[in-house]
Amino acid sequence: MNKKIKLDLFKLKSKQDLEGVYRFFKESTAKWFDSNQKPKSEYFHIRECPLCNADTSKEVFEIDGFSYHKCLSCQSLYTKPHIRDGVLNTLYSDGMYQVYQDNLVKNGKEIRKGVLEERKYSQIDSLLDKSSPTLLDVGCGGGTFLDVCKQHGWYVEGVDPSPTASLTALENYQINVHHGDFNKIKFNKTFDVITLWGVLEHMSDPISAIKKAKELLNENGMIVFEVPSADCFISEYLKKYNFSPTRYIESGRHNIFFSRVIIGGIAEKFGLKIELIESNGLDIQTVLLEEFDTKITEKILKIQDTLNDLLLGDHYRVFLKK
Numbered sequence: 001m002n003k004k005i006k007l008d009l010f011k012l013k014s015k016q017d018l019e020g021v022y023r024f025f026k027e028s029t030a031k032w033f034d035s036n037q038k039p040k041s042e043y044f045h046i047r048e049c050p051l052c053n054a055d056t057s058k059e060v061f062e063i064d065g066f067s068y069h070k071c072l073s074c075q076s077l078y079t080k081p082h083i084r085d086g087v088l089n090t091l092y093s094d095g096m097y098q099v100y101q102d103n104l105v106k107n108g109k110e111i112r113k114g115v116l117e118e119r120k121y122s123q124i125d126s127l128l129d130k131s132s133p134t135l136l137d138v139g140c141g142g143g144t145f146l147d148v149c150k151q152h153g154w155y156v157e158g159v160d161p162s163p164t165a166s167l168t169a170l171e172n173y174q175i176n177v178h179h180g181d182f183n184k185i186k187f188n189k190t191f192d193v194i195t196l197w198g199v200l201e202h203m204s205d206p207i208s209a210i211k212k213a214k215e216l217l218n219e220n221g222m223i224v225f226e227v228p229s230a231d232c233f234i235s236e237y238l239k240k241y242n243f244s245p246t247r248y249i250e251s252g253r254h255n256i257f258f259s260r261v262i263i264g265g266i267a268e269k270f271g272l273k274i275e276l277i278e279s280n281g282l283d284i285q286t287v288l289l290e291e292f293d294t295k296i297t298e299k300i301l302k303i304q305d306t307l308n309d310l311l312l313g314d315h316y317r318v319f320l321k322k
């Protein structure tokens, strides 16, 4: 199996840039709350669990005015009240958001493409029985992951709600990216692999996106997704100490956290087999959010590696096979 990477958060994103995005979001979302810091009903509504539709839940922590509930049925976490459809799109299409976002990912660009995207590619390649498969990346952004797969001889297409993302992918890598909402786009072909990296947690109806992916999937094909975990170390830490991390929670953006239970439920519901599940966390560095000398960083990375072995890292990576 593919070797794990000991990921250093600060080589990917600097503390300063993380805090910049956090402040930007805090300011941009201030109008969603009233003078008592309570969510306004024009921006929020009460809804059932977005993953299993159960309506019983319990508040586990409150951060930046957002109340996070644990679904008593599937153990996932979600914000309640939940942001209404369309509210986030307005925020994402704010030009300033793109500026902060570009800044945030700028430093780690080479590691991201040369190491992380390569690892994603080789993980899928080792689990797939087909050479030169076709791939659709949902929420592909500027297309760096797609380009890595293309370089390895795969046929690739992307989907992204951002018009600039589709242009960037076409200009830089000559890759076809459908612009719009994945659930609404009509595709004229099916694929061997459909990937959703850090996408489902931003959607108001993640299950319908998985349903659509399954419909577009060839026999023996694979759906791969990465989502924030509800079972991780950092979520337990939050329940205890109610602190506000600039990563993981990303108030207003990460509104759904997947439990191991719901991942099993999704596989069962769609008749897919869990081929592999791993956690890729940055829990400890997120809690500490400080720069350390190399010796301590080394230890932190070892603790994180141990958490990941226990599947307690803050993101799950899931490979489901048809």
Ligand SMILES: [Zn+2]
Residues within 6 Å of the ligand: 049, 050, 051, 052, 053, 054, 071, 072, 073, 074, 075, 076
């Ligand atoms: Zn649920």
